[in-house]
Amino acid sequence: MFEDVKYQIRNVEGVSEAAAMTFQTIQIPTSLKQERVTAVGYEIGKIGKPQNIISGRELAREHYEIVVDTKLGFKLDDKIPLGRNIYTVVGITKGAVSSSGEALVYISLKDAQQLQFLASNDTIRSDRARGIKDTTSTIVNTIVAKVSSGYSPKDIAENIKKWKHKSAYTNEKQVEILTKNVIEKSSKQIGLFTIILIIVSSVIISLIIYTMTIGKIKEIAILKLIGMPNIEIVKMIVQQSLVLGFLAFVAGNIFANAIKSKFPKNVQLLPEDSVGLFFVVVLVSVIGSLFGIYKALKANPAQAIGE
Amino acid sequence: MFEDVKYQIRNVEGVSEAAAMTFQTIQIPTSLKQERVTAVGYEIGKIGKPQNIISGRELAREHYEIVVDTKLGFKLDDKIPLGRNIYTVVGITKGAVSSSGEALVYISLKDAQQLQFLASNDTIRSDRARGIKDTTSTIVNTIVAKVSSGYSPKDIAENIKKWKHKSAYTNEKQVEILTKNVIEKSSKQIGLFTIILIIVSSVIISLIIYTMTIGKIKEIAILKLIGMPNIEIVKMIVQQSLVLGFLAFVAGNIFANAIKSKFPKNVQLLPEDSVGLFFVVVLVSVIGSLFGIYKALKANPAQAIGE
Amino acid sequence: MSSLAIKVENLKKEYITKDSTLQVIKGIDFELEKGEIAMLLGPSGSGKTTLLLMLGCILEPTSGRITLDDEIVYEDRWILKDTRKLRREKLGFIFQAHNLIPFLNVQDNVTLLPQLNGIAEVEYKKKAKEILTYLGIEDKTNYMIGSLSGGQSQRVAIARSLANDPRIILADEPTAALDKERAISVMELLRKLAKEQEVAMIVVTHDDRLLPYFDSVLKIDDGYLTKTKASETKLH
Amino acid sequence: MSSLAIKVENLKKEYITKDSTLQVIKGIDFELEKGEIAMLLGPSGSGKTTLLLMLGCILEPTSGRITLDDEIVYEDRWILKDTRKLRREKLGFIFQAHNLIPFLNVQDNVTLLPQLNGIAEVEYKKKAKEILTYLGIEDKTNYMIGSLSGGQSQRVAIARSLANDPRIILADEPTAALDKERAISVMELLRKLAKEQEVAMIVVTHDDRLLPYFDSVLKIDDGYLTKTKASETKLH
Numbered sequence A, B: 001m002f003e004d005v006k007y008q009i010r011n012v013e014g015v016s017e018a019a020a021m022t023f024q025t026i027q028i029p030t031s032l033k034q035e036r037v038t039a040v041g042y043e044i045g046k047i048g049k050p051q052n053i054i055s056g057r058e059l060a061r062e063h064y065e066i067v068v069d070t071k072l073g074f075k076l077d078d079k080i081p082l083g084r085n086i087y088t089v090v091g092i093t094k095g096a097v098s099s100s101g102e103a104l105v106y107i108s109l110k111d112a113q114q115l116q117f118l119a120s121n122d123t124i125r126s127d128r129a130r131g132i133k134d135t136t137s138t139i140v141n142t143i144v145a146k147v148s149s150g151y152s153p154k155d156i157a158e159n160i161k162k163w164k165h166k167s168a169y170t171n172e173k174q175v176e177i178l179t180k181n182v183i184e185k186s187s188k189q190i191g192l193f194t195i196i197l198i199i200v201s202s203v204i205i206s207l208i209i210y211t212m213t214i215g216k217i218k219e220i221a222i223l224k225l226i227g228m229p230n231i232e233i234v235k236m237i238v239q240q241s242l243v244l245g246f247l248a249f250v251a252g253n254i255f256a257n258a259i260k261s262k263f264p265k266n267v268q269l270l271p272e273d274s275v276g277l278f279f280v281v282v283l284v285s286v287i288g289s290l291f292g293i294y295k296a297l298k299a300n301p302a303q304a305i306g307e
Numbered sequence C, D: 001m002s003s004l005a006i007k008v009e010n011l012k013k014e015y016i017t018k019d020s021t022l023q024v025i026k027g028i029d030f031e032l033e034k035g036e037i038a039m040l041l042g043p044s045g046s047g048k049t050t051l052l053l054m055l056g057c058i059l060e061p062t063s064g065r066i067t068l069d070d071e072i073v074y075e076d077r078w079i080l081k082d083t084r085k086l087r088r089e090k091l092g093f094i095f096q097a098h099n100l101i102p103f104l105n106v107q108d109n110v111t112l113l114p115q116l117n118g119i120a121e122v123e124y125k126k127k128a129k130e131i132l133t134y135l136g137i138e139d140k141t142n143y144m145i146g147s148l149s150g151g152q153s154q155r156v157a158i159a160r161s162l163a164n165d166p167r168i169i170l171a172d173e174p175t176a177a178l179d180k181e182r183a184i185s186v187m188e189l190l191r192k193l194a195k196e197q198e199v200a201m202i203v204v205t206h207d208d209r210l211l212p213y214f215d216s217v218l219k220i221d222d223g224y225l226t227k228t229k230a231s232e233t234k235l236h
């Protein structure tokens, strides 16, 4: 049984505490519909308890208690049927979502394992019989370990790795890894999406700036004719591009915030994202104006004379 | 055990034959790297055997024989280690890919179940212990049934559904469903992607046509001035757009065929796709020219006079 | 069918800008016979181009009535629906800015309209060649517009305005970029056309040396127009 | 520092098109003093505009030498690197097509260059007002270019060319769209400037009535140029 590993790790020198945790995607019946959430199973009293509890408490009993995120709309003492049992809401967190945007709920490791078991025996079975791929339950199991003071987490990680042929992650990396793995696949897709969208928006901004420049090519030729230096012309174009990009940025942010609540998954829009986006926008705007600038610099002042 | 369902279905009136099949995604070691393939497990002699065998034969023995697709690069009698056993290539198919683009390999249902079991006990377990989500094995199990002549597949499907609380699919739908379910999720993403890309390309074509129209607005004003009817002007713009779209279509097709072998997954480019794309291109081109046409129709012939 | 090509009655035009209204044409009346060729005179900014644009159905007047070739085209609003057809079939324009299509060569610029009007190719090509030869630019037939001199492109514009056998020609300083000899030969051509084919013409020009080639003089000043016989007119 | 504003030596220009080579300027030499105002004459297509474009460092000659204001700008290739600075600071252009910026109003068109050259705002605004008043278009100061008549925009182009206190003015038919009185008053203004501020000018015009306002006549024909004193020249 895989939980053995936990005890093995606990025996590694310097590890003061090791606990098993599970992560699985389950559906939870909210007042409106079945909501996909990530259920975190943890050993009560060990590492991994819910953060940011805004009302109620963390789990105290080994069975049928649940801590849910406020987004799901439950109140304390609400009853939630999961698997074959009814869980009672004992605590409510704020802002507990996985990186893929699903709200987190916390149950005891024992309950979690039972749910897992049920899923693979009941739900999945009949799903499979229907030829439908089981998509409701994805399970991540992990061992988290606390390191005694005086020991370097990195060394221990190295140690565990060599010795157990397991990968070990240091304390800082841990949370990151846990959530990252859950969304590894979808983040790859999001990454691809992001890249494509950035390329596409660059192309669009380029085209717009190019359009605007082409539309003003005669005037640019005149400006060159009467002696305006290139730098002034380039400045004009880049300015235009930046103004455009900035407007798009503001519009995009407003739009994103307006529709985010309508999204199927909870999407976290962090301030950092906005800042990052801002720099991307600036970059894209500048790159987008290159084509236009090229056209402008190539414009022949003699064009201003002819018909 | 879920295979029971098979026997239950076999007892439904009109069903002459019922067989269990499995579909799982596994990694197979080709000469270059681990390749993701969809392993089809079927009951030898029953429904579900490989189609389009170009050399060798279908499976004859219950164990350790495998039929692979030619894309994977194996020859007859090659040995492939899967799970804890070595499989011998006995047949090679051509064009056997799942709709998601993965090559298919065929093994016996027994082998498939064993692989499944190994995956959930061995591979997955140590993967899970590392906190890594199991992505190598997705399993789809299904029962396929043949309908005796004289019975309507639809009726029987209805029957099975009511009676067993299972979904049943008629013969024609079956293959479709089987593959569709495997890629249900990814096809949703592909759909979203397709829609976004079509919108984006419409926007880009619109912008290009708009650019071109704006760049020629003075000339359009002149044409109006000397009396060219609107219809001629609209024709010119739509023609331009169609030419552009057609060039893009040709370029896109050449490009797609050039890079398709470099793709991580086998992508099937069907002739129908091209035809469909062609109509999309025509539509997008026409829609894309609307903005330009609007601008052109608004152009004032008096513009041709002024500075 | 009367012998009148153009009849203008109580025509007015004001330009409305954000902070002012400019009354350019305050009410003018005149008639032009078929085959009559008139010089349009007036200080800069007096409304000569404005008048031509209105006669060409390009600019909407404020009020009044315009009759072209016995057809009322404007009477306090556009009466004629397809003004573009009128332009295509009956009018010829030569404007200060010559308005040639830069991506077509000289020949294609000239033959664009006859082509659109369904004239046979041999015919309009022959005609284009004739006109270009008369104007001394037959060697530029296959040149692009961009590589013509100012005077050359002005002559192409003149050729174009003649190519569709117009009934009325509206010309805004057609000879401005030409030296005196060329200017005179253009005027001779226009006069010949007017007389032989009964084309009515209004030609804006500041060059009083061209007076002998006109039948009448339209003088516009301060929004009003007076018409006199050319033979009886003393300029300055 | 010599008294020469323009010196041209053995200047040649040929246009190469795909099927022919056109020798427009076959080798011309002339000098223009500071403050000298010359009329440039020649038949349509003789290369007048071509010559002005080369003097303005806009079009590259085929060979020869051009000296402007004691500085060799061209000698078989461009000697001067920043020709645009030269244009901005020393040259004034008035071209057949007036080349105004349509999205700026009259005042901004005129003050664009002095602004770029770092002149104080009060100063260039005062100067612009003066010139526009002289040319009779001070009431159009805040008009957009599109709402000007042909002659009005030609005058704006003249105003712009004067606004940056150029040392050399190159003008291509600056009075073509103006009536005789206006044309004469423009020539008077140009002559006054030439004399008071020692500006050298070359003005292309077909209007021989303007001859009295020039010091000299440059006549270009068949690729060669002859220079005569205006007082000794008989046109035609």
Ligand SMILES: Nc1ncnc2c1ncn2[C@@H]1O[C@H](COP(=O)(O)OP(=O)(O)OP(=O)(O)O)[C@@H](O)[C@H]1O
Binding pocket: C146, C147, C148, C149, C150, C151, C152, C177, D015, D016, D017, D022, D024, D042, D043, D044, D045, D046, D047, D048, D049, D050, D051
């Ligand atoms: N870019 C060009 N390519 C080829 N030929 C050209 C080009 N520009 C001008 N030309 C030719 O060079 C000759 C001289 O042109 P230019 O514009 O200098 O004449 P111009 O003396 O100014 O005539 P105009 O009085 O009609 O304005 C003309 O025959 C013209 O066709």
Ligand SMILES: Nc1ncnc2c1ncn2[C@@H]1O[C@H](COP(=O)(O)OP(=O)(O)OP(=O)(O)O)[C@@H](O)[C@H]1O
Binding pocket: C015, C016, C017, C022, C024, C042, C043, C044, C045, C046, C047, C048, C049, C050, C051, D146, D147, D148, D149, D150, D151, D152, D177
């Ligand atoms: N679109 C417009 N908006 C406002 N005012 C205009 C507009 N077009 C012309 N004007 C004004 O109307 C008056 C007459 O213009 P118009 O072009 O008819 O003069 P013109 O007689 O042709 O002069 P020119 O001989 O200089 O070409 C001018 O004062 C001009 O500023």
Ligand SMILES: [Mg+2]
Binding pocket: C048, C049, C050, C096, C172, D149, D150, D151
């Ligand atoms: Mg005018």
Ligand SMILES: [Mg+2]
Binding pocket: C149, C150, C151, D048, D049, D050, D096, D172
């Ligand atoms: Mg010229």
